[in-house]
Amino acid sequence: MLAADKRALEQNLKVNLLKIREKELRFYTDNCVAIGTQASLLSGFAYSGLIQIVIPEGRNDTLITAYLCVTVTAMGLELIAVINAMLCSMLGPGLALRGPDGSMHRAVDEMLEEYRLTFFFFGIGLVAFHFSAILFAWVEFIWTVALAMSTLLVLFLYGMFHYFLRIYTRFKVPPSLMITGRFETDSSIYETTITAADLRHANAQHTAEQTVGAQVREYLYPISYAHGVLDAKHGTPPTRS
Incomplete structure (x- = not known):
């Protein structure tokens, strides 16, 4: 009786701790x-700048090359941010929900680390997007119009950077004062912490034991594949639906 009560208390405490940590998970997922x-949205704008413009004849080839390269860079950086955000929002909660x-x-x-990296790619892509707009002005218009547009774009870029620093500084939490949902003292008592190295080793060992066909089946039908592996380990014949 006492042992059962102690186990129930430990499980309830563990669930409550995970609920606190889940708030952080939702926070980073929503941010991603x-x-x-x-x-x-920005990658779509950059792509439109590649396929929907008509470059006048007689323009400087170096200027045209710079415009195209910067535009492709902006599109690529924003697409990296999109892919990172998509994978984090899918795989992060999946690991928390179905992992050990x-x-x-x-x-x-x-x-947390991937969210920061994703935001970094987004910020660099935003800067490249503005430089692409500046180069577009010099490729497409006469120098007086291009100069006016470039001046405005530089001012807007400076304004965004200034207000970003102002807002970031106002809401930034110093690392020494940052509070997380992890209980450093008690976490080792109630759960076993799994490290990234453990996950990589387990995944590499699992992949090495699989054939190509098994990997494809696991990717397409993960639930059915998992049940099939468990049945094989326990000697249960596979069921057919």
């Missing part, structure tokens, strides 16, 4: 979705 949405004990902490910690 927001970044991915804006990045996809300690996966919630690992998912939140990894999403």
